[in-house]
Amino acid sequence: MTVLDVSGLRKAFGGLTAVDEVSFGVEAGQLFAIIGPNGAGKTTCFNMVGGQLRPDRGSVRLAGRDITGEAPRRIWRLGVGRTFQVAATFGSMTVAENVQMAFLSHHGRLRALLPSARRLYREQALAVLERVGMAGQAERQCGLLAYGDIKRVELAIALAHQPKLLLMDEPTAGMAPRERIELMALTAGIVRESGISVLFTEHDMDVVFAHADRLLVLDRGRQVATGTPAEVRDDAEVQRIYLGGAGAEAAARQIEARAGEQLPGERAEGEAR
Ligand SMILES: Nc1ncnc2c1ncn2[C@@H]1O[C@H](COP(=O)(O)OP(=O)(O)OP(=O)(O)O)[C@@H](O)[C@H]1O
Numbered sequence: 001m002t003v004l005d006v007s008g009l010r011k012a013f014g015g016l017t018a019v020d021e022v023s024f025g026v027e028a029g030q031l032f033a034i035i036g037p038n039g040a041g042k043t044t045c046f047n048m049v050g051g052q053l054r055p056d057r058g059s060v061r062l063a064g065r066d067i068t069g070e071a072p073r074r075i076w077r078l079g080v081g082r083t084f085q086v087a088a089t090f091g092s093m094t095v096a097e098n099v100q101m102a103f104l105s106h107h108g109r110l111r112a113l114l115p116s117a118r119r120l121y122r123e124q125a126l127a128v129l130e131r132v133g134m135a136g137q138a139e140r141q142c143g144l145l146a147y148g149d150i151k152r153v154e155l156a157i158a159l160a161h162q163p164k165l166l167l168m169d170e171p172t173a174g175m176a177p178r179e180r181i182e183l184m185a186l187t188a189g190i191v192r193e194s195g196i197s198v199l200f201t202e203h204d205m206d207v208v209f210a211h212a213d214r215l216l217v218l219d220r221g222r223q224v225a226t227g228t229p230a231e232v233r234d235d236a237e238v239q240r241i242y243l244g245g246a247g248a249e250a251a252a253r254q255i256e257a258r259a260g261e262q263l264p265g266e267r268a269e270g271e272a273r
């Protein structure tokens with residue numbers, strides 16, 4: 001099933017065309033990357049999908065429904081979650097409480113039940129924290145967490161809203177290389193087991209080629225290529241514009257390392273998840 005269908009999207013700022021005729025589709029359970037140099041138009045694409053920006057032209061459909069130009073809050077309600085580059089947790093509350101608040105908010109009960117928030121949705125919050133590897137720190141104050149752990153809590157908060165599609169604009173920005181790999185491996189695992197779709201951007205090509213099922217390459221607003229990591233790697237224009245010699249080699253290594261892994265949907269019947 002196509003979760004996100006973007007067609008002919010365009011956005012200009014004054015005389016600058018930031019995104020020009022961009023079209024792509026994201027299937028259920030897919031990890032889809034938008035890559036490209038600084039200023040390529042990646043964040044602008046995210047903002048048009050999430051409703052923060054209204055496209056000049058083109059359409060955005062979520063599970064078949066036209067959401068073009070809808071308000072961010074409405075798009076969020078329809079199942080598009082988002083993590084932000086600047087982590088958005090409440091530092092004075094515990095990890096578990098932050099996620100419990102997300103559940104309250106998801107169920108539209110935040111205002112009515114805030115006084116008893118500490119007791120509600122606790123089991124659900126702990127289950128989500130388990131999935132992101134943060135159950136052991138559930139009672140710590142968010143303000144005391146290491147940066148990489150805050151990013152995991154953010155992911156838990158986004159998951160509490162049970163999105164169909166999760167938008168992650170540079171989720172690993174500011175993280176050490178090892179943490180980057182771990183966070184994206186974790187996200188990929190969650191995508192595989194839950195069937196949600198993730199649209200993300202990332203500058204580290206090792207991370208992109210290790211985890212993305214498909215990718216779209218932008219350059220100065222223009223859609224240069226779309227395809228599997230192997231297809232994109234082999235595209236001559238992508239190599240010229242974007243990857244360069246060293247980048248292409250890193251991509252090739254990642255694709256080879258991945259070749260032995262199972263793809264989603266290829267899991268044998270009855271096999272444990
Ligand atoms: N609100 C705005 N007003 C004017 N110009 C903008 C605005 N937002 C983005 N731009 C311009 O549009 C182009 C695309 O920007 P965008 O932020 O989408 O790029 P990006 O691919 O996300 O880059 P980066 O990798 O640096 O995050 C850039 O030239 C940027 O300066």
Ligand SMILES: [Mg+2]
Nearest residue numbers: 042043044169
């Ligand atoms: Mg950006």
